[in-house]
Every structure is written in structure tokens, then in C-alpha cells.
Amino acid sequence: MKSLNKFLKDILKGSKPAIARAITIVENDSDYTLLKKLFRSSGKAYYVGITGPPGAGKSTLVNAIAKLLLKKKKRIGIIAVDPTSPFSGGALLGDRVRMTDLALNKNVFIRSMASRGSLGGLAQKTKDVALVLDAAGMDYILIETIGVGQVELDIAQVCDTTAVVGAVPGWSYPIIKTIATTGDGVDQVVVRIEEHRRYLTRSGKLESARKERLFSRINELIEERIRADLHKRLTTQPGLKKIIDDIYNRRRNPFDVAEKILRNSGFVF
Ligand SMILES: Nc1nc2c(ncn2[C@@H]2O[C@H](COP(=O)(O)OP(=O)(O)OP(=O)(O)O)[C@@H](O)[C@H]2O)c(=O)[nH]1
Ligand SMILES: [Mg+2]
Structure with missing residues (x-):
């Protein structure tokens, strides 16, 4: 055309x-x-x-x-x-x-x-x-x-x-030197963790972050099931290494390959 x-x-x-x-x-x-x-x-x-x-x-x-x-x-x-x-x-x-x-x-x-x-x-x-x-x-x-x-x-x-990029207003990231094997500086790490926890609780950020994580969890659980199934189909694809080589060398493209695998797996769109 x-x-x-x-x-x-x-x-x-x-x-x-x-x-x-x-x-x-x-x-x-x-x-x-x-x-x-x-x-x-x-x-x-x-x-x-x-x-x-x-x-x-x-x-x-x-x-x-x-x-x-x-x-x-x-x-x-x-x-x-x-x-x-x-x-x-x-x-x-x-x-x-x-x-x-x-x-x-x-x-x-x-x-x-x-x-x-x-x-x-x-x-x-x-x-x-x-x-x-x-x-x-x-x-x-x-x-x-x-x-x-x-x-x-x-x-x-x-x-x-x-x-x-990190510049979160209200909290500056501390850098604490520690030697974990001798325990040097570890008390400071614990102090800063507790401070951070108090800051998150006071500002309401702990609650919103936890709610966001719960939302993500639901999403993940759904995706996990679907992905595991599709992944299995992809990894057991005969000649996969050759297919990847062909795509890498621009002899084939990932779109056609994905479509073909989906079609062969019964995922018809
Ligand atoms: N003092 C200072 N201010 C900055 C710096 N970088 C960005 N700003 C200011 O911070 C404000 C937000 O900057 P943006 O670059 O829009 O931030 P962003 O992360 O793209 O924001 P969103 O896309 O809305 O999430 C602007 O008023 C910038 O001028 C910096 O390094 N120092
Ligand atoms: Mg921006």
C-alpha cells in the first residue's frame, strides 16, 4: 500500500x-x-x-x-x-x-x-x-x-x-551508618524506624498506603492466576529459543508470535 x-x-x-x-x-x-x-x-x-x-x-x-x-x-x-x-x-x-x-x-x-x-x-x-x-x-x-x-x-x-526521584515533604530520608555484625548504629536504625512509623500514622499516610496495598493485592491475585497459565503456555512453547533469536534479529516480531501462541492456546481474540 x-x-x-x-x-x-x-x-x-x-x-x-x-x-x-x-x-x-x-x-x-x-x-x-x-x-x-x-x-x-x-x-x-x-x-x-x-x-x-x-x-x-x-x-x-x-x-x-x-x-x-x-x-x-x-x-x-x-x-x-x-x-x-x-x-x-x-x-x-x-x-x-x-x-x-x-x-x-x-x-x-x-x-x-x-x-x-x-x-x-x-x-x-x-x-x-x-x-x-x-x-x-x-x-x-x-x-x-x-x-x-x-x-x-x-x-x-x-x-x-x-x-x-525522592523529595517527600515532611520526611527526609536518613542515612545511617551501621555495622550489622557488631551491632554498631543499629539502635539508631530502630529509633528512625519508630520515628517514621509515628510520622506515617500522624499524617494518615500509613492508612492510605495500606489501603492502596490491599487494592493492589486484589489486582495481583486476579493477574497471578491469568499470568501463571499464560506463562506456562509460553515457556513450554516448542522452539522458544529460536523464536527469541529470530525476534532479536528482527526476522520476526513479538506481536505475531504472541498472537500465534494465543491462537494455538485457544485464547482467540
Ligand atoms: N527547590 C526545588 N524545587 C524543585 C526541584 N525540582 C522541582 N522543584 C519544584 O517542585 C514542584 C513540582 O515539580 P514537578 O517537576 O512538577 O514535579 P513532578 O514530580 O513532575 O509532579 P507530578 O507530575 O505532578 O507528580 C515545582 O514547583 C518545581 O519547580 C528541586 O530540585 N528543588
Ligand atoms: Mg510531572
Whole structure:
């Protein structure tokens, strides 16, 4: 198809409108046609995750890193995953506004993604969007996401390097030197644990964190059952090593392979 080829060429060339269109397709479609085509050109970008609690300074850091990398003549893709949590409520916006000056740079492509309370789907979509940016020739892909609960995107699973930004108001992280074998400094560790516990209890953070963990637990139990079954099917797949080698060498793509395994397992979509 001529128009598809032209579209693909534009993406690979790094054309911003083409990248934007590709991401929109990938975000909204469960059809992998485009990703299958782009996969061959991916694998060159380096993925960096910036995670941490709300307001810790993630966007500011992403901005600063991007500016520094721009000076090194790098092309940068930025994915800002809007933080939403079942307890803290809606998305915290404004990142786009702060990043406007960067967005105008021809070597930067910024995309915000709304998680809309979705659970498992977000990590997958983030990977897909990153794949588009990767194929489009970005040297670095910076992914900002909130990192408090386990329900949210597990960024370390997506990124090559993950930085955790910590600046929690009301509590400063102590660094305590201890020698566990002689017991030196251990009393201080216990004192600080008790202090931290009092702080969490007073601020209500202990209760909200525990509720969030209970929410995650339900989610995990459901996922565990489904995942264990699918994992077994994947690991007992005949010729798996060869399949992985073929994907690594871009002779096959993971989308077709996953579809085939699902189809053969009776998981027809
Ligand atoms: N003093 C100081 N302020 C900072 C630093 N980094 C960020 N800030 C400020 O902290 C506030 C929050 O920064 P953001 O970068 O928006 O934090 P964030 O983690 O992206 O926030 P969310 O995406 O809303 O979770 C802003 O007012 C920043 O100017 C820092 O290193 N030092
Ligand atoms: Mg932010």
C-alpha cells in the first residue's frame, strides 16, 4: 500500500506529524499492523524512567535532562504518564505547559498519556508508544510516571535505567551508618524506624498506603492466576529459543508470535 509506505517513511524520518499520528493509532487501536512494521527499525533508543511520588520534581528533572541531552545533539522522546491513583483521584496536569519550550525543539517529541484508571493496559500502551519513538530515531526515550503503588506502570520493567526521584515533604530520608555484625548504629536504625512509623500514622499516610496495598493485592491475585497459565503456555512453547533469536534479529516480531501462541492456546481474540 503506497500511502502506508509513505506514512512509514515519514515516521522513520522522524516527522513530528507522522509520529503523532502513529502514536494516536497505537494508543487507540488493538491492531498491531503498524507496530509490526516499525519493530524492525526499533531497538536503538535508550530508555530512561523517571519515577517518584507526586510533586517530587520528576517533570523538572526530565526537562533538565532533556535540555542537557539536546546539547549533546541527541534526539529525545518524552512520554509523560499522567499520574492517577485509585485513592488520590484524577490526573495531575500541567506537565505539558511546563515543557512547552522543549516541545518546540525539532529534536524533541513529547507525548502525554492519560492512564484513565486503566490497570494492566497502560504499561503495554507505554511500551507501544515508546516503540514508535524508538523507530522514529530517538536516541533517548524519557518516561515520567508516578511511582507509589504497584498498580501503576512498573517503569523499571520498561526502561534500561530508572531514576527514583525522592523529595517527600515532611520526611527526609536518613542515612545511617551501621555495622550489622557488631551491632554498631543499629539502635539508631530502630529509633528512625519508630520515628517514621509515628510520622506515617500522624499524617494518615500509613492508612492510605495500606489501603492502596490491599487494592493492589486484589489486582495481583486476579493477574497471578491469568499470568501463571499464560506463562506456562509460553515457556513450554516448542522452539522458544529460536523464536527469541529470530525476534532479536528482527526476522520476526513479538506481536505475531504472541498472537500465534494465543491462537494455538485457544485464547482467540
Ligand atoms: N527547590 C526545588 N524545587 C524543585 C526541584 N525540582 C522541582 N522543584 C519544584 O517542585 C514542584 C513540582 O515539580 P514537578 O517537576 O512538577 O514535579 P513532578 O514530580 O513532575 O509532579 P507530578 O507530575 O505532578 O507528580 C515545582 O514547583 C518545581 O519547580 C528541586 O530540585 N528543588
Ligand atoms: Mg510531572
